[in-house]
Amino acid sequence: MTAAIFVLALAACVSATMIGAWLIALRTGRSGWIDAIWSFATGAFGAAAALVPFADAEITVRQVLVALLALLWSLRLGIHIAARTARGGDDPRYSQLREEWGKAFNTRLFWFLQIQALAALVLALSIMLAAHNSAPGLRFFDWLGVAVLIVAVAGEALADRQLSDFRSDPANKGKVCDVGLWGVSRHPNYFFEWLGWSAYAIIAIDLSGAYPWGWLALAGPLLMYWLLVHASGIPPLEAHMLRSRGEAFRDYQHRVNAFWPGPQRAADAKPDGDIR
Incomplete structure (x- = not known):
């Protein structure tokens, strides 16, 4: 798989995931699930980007290490937000958006979450760039x-x-x-x-x-x-x-x-x- 094809596939997956988050938020009425799903998705897709082999190259120790770091961050933050949302807590920022957007809330939230998907893609690619550093072995900066x-x-x-x-x-x-x-x-x-x-x-x-x-x-x-x-x-x-x-x-x-x-x-x- 080439890097370009992988990035396009990754973009499609992130977009689809945030569409799912949008549907869940509308169905449950709890916007906190959006941030939990975004956190899990960014970490999971970032780890996948870290581990994907290009040009049939073998997976390096750096790739595995960076993937584990992405998952560590993702699980900690995602579980924290999910637990808070399950207890009935919610993010006041979305409540304010609901007031500001009024009847257009559902439609505008959809596009707002696609912007979040784009942000997640950029962050996942940052993880990929770190994992695919071509320097041999692990350095001080790693x-x-x-x-x-x-x-x-x-x-x-x-x-x-x-x-x-x-x-x-x-x-x-x-x-x-x-x-x-x-x-x-x-x-x-x-x-x-x-x-x-x-x-x-x-x-x-x-x-x-x-x-x-x-x-x-x-x-x-x-x-x-x-x-x-x-x-x-x-x-x-x-x-x-x-x-x-x-x-x-x-x-x-x-x-x-x-x-x-x-x-x-x-x-x-x-x-x-x-x-x-």
């Missing part, structure tokens, strides 16, 4: 990428646990979580999600110039940063938090960086006006 992804998965899991524990305490009802990792970033789960995609670029890039295709793997973390910070992540979620938490969340915005972890500012300090 192990560095593994370490970065493990830190990212562990950090995101810790952030999710801290938020879950905070919300489960009745004394915190109506309050803004600013404990643990949430005290150094308003969205530590998003930060670690972005960090995990940087791991594939670290593995893919060959500074010697022997594998120029590896630089294209930067599309993964660049796309994820844009989605999380400027598109479907922070902006709609913070708009929801301002509606539901009001001044408490506005004070939190003044004190804590949105994305990049850092020390808290004084409560009366003015925000810089950018996403940090």
Whole structure:
């Protein structure tokens, strides 16, 4: 199989999967299944892209390693979202879209999920580029990428646990979580999600110039940063938090960086006006 044919087949499979997610969301009324399915699909298709042999070449240790990393990320995040959705929790961003789109919600959601399918394709190809780095054996940057992804998965899991524990305490009802990792970033789960995609670029890039295709793997973390910070992540979620938490969340915005972890500012300090 040539790389071009595989990419076309992969695109068709990702598109079909998100059509299935669309149908499930409409049937169940729970949009959380969309993100769970997207997470499982991106990891599974990424692992498949990592392991596919081109030009009858044998599967390398790097391909297997990268595939395992993709599955580790996918299973952790997908199971977390699926468990939250099964308990009745849902993502407020989709509720806001339902209000904004009104009667056109079903149709617009279909095309919105096809955009998500395109994003998943780009991320899966970033995984493929890392796995098919032609450098012999495993290098320092391979192990560095593994370490970065493990830190990212562990950090995101810790952030999710801290938020879950905070919300489960009745004394915190109506309050803004600013404990643990949430005290150094308003969205530590998003930060670690972005960090995990940087791991594939670290593995893919060959500074010697022997594998120029590896630089294209930067599309993964660049796309994820844009989605999380400027598109479907922070902006709609913070708009929801301002509606539901009001001044408490506005004070939190003044004190804590949105994305990049850092020390808290004084409560009366003015925000810089950018996403940090």
